[in-house]
Amino acid sequence: MIIGYARTSSLDQRAGLEAQVSELKALGCDEVFIEQVSSVKDRAKLEEAIKFARKGDVFVVTKLDRLARSVPHMWSIVQLLEEKGVGIRIVNMGIDTTTSTGKLMLNVLGGVAQFEREMMLERQRIGIAYAQEKGKFKGRVPxxxxxxxxxxxxxxxxxxxxxxxxxxxxxxxxxxxxxxxxxxxxx
Structure with a gap:
């Protein structure tokens, strides 16, 4: 079975959600789970879709950012699905973990994303320290x-x-x- 998952962050992104659902159906998804909720909130439909998936199924999303909010979050979802014997397809990246090449690509791209995130945080810390030295950074006012x-x-x-x-x-x-x-x- 091919299981699709579509998500937008807010209710006013109706067109984006409809485009995802259309694409997932065109890809042959037998079941599509849909929700409109921020990635940082609980996503009941994502949890339902993961629970619904069975060994041999393929879990499809149009873009990685529709699935996970961060690299560690992505890996936790990937691990849950792999433990169930479910493949993952990320359409816009051409990744399909039901193949060896797809698994390799997911690992490489996930590693690059994690590296970039860490580099960005390091640059941010350096910038904040420099601004604090100059007395220009006071932090967010609560x-x-x-x-x-x-x-x-x-x-x-x-x-x-x-x-x-x-x-x-x-x-x-x-x-x-x-x-x-x-x-x-x-x-």
Whole structure:
């Protein structure tokens, strides 16, 4: 069986999703799992597709970035599918792990991607250190701390932590952190 997986990050990418689904169906996918969710969130349909796959099946995606958010994430998916005896086909890269050449190409390209990621992070660290030396890099200003007056005002109005979170669009931990810091300053 050929299993397709199509994903876009947001609901407004309808055309991109339809193009993926059309391509997967044209490639002969018997079953296509579709979802519109950011790669950093839980992807229930991806998990469902992996569970659905059986030995001898081929798992198809149009592009690697539709499948995995990072090289380590890609390898974890590849390992899950390989343990089940499922091949992987990445259409735009011409990779098909049901062949020896496809397995080699996936390993080579995965290694190159990992190397490039590490080099980019190293360049970023060097750039940040240089900017800090010159006093030009201060880091990101924490979002919740900029809203600490609003957090305390809403708390004073009797709003619950849940209501403060929803109103200011900050996390529960951030609300508690601001309250704790503000309370400590008053003590």
């Amino acid at each position: 979002t919740a701390r900029r809203q600490s007056d609003d957090v305390m005002r809403l708390k004073g109005e009797g709003k619950s932590v849940q209501q403060i979170m929803a109103t200011l669009k900050i996390s529960r931990a951030s609300v508690y952190r601001v309250i704790q810091e503000q309370t400590a300053q008053l003590a």
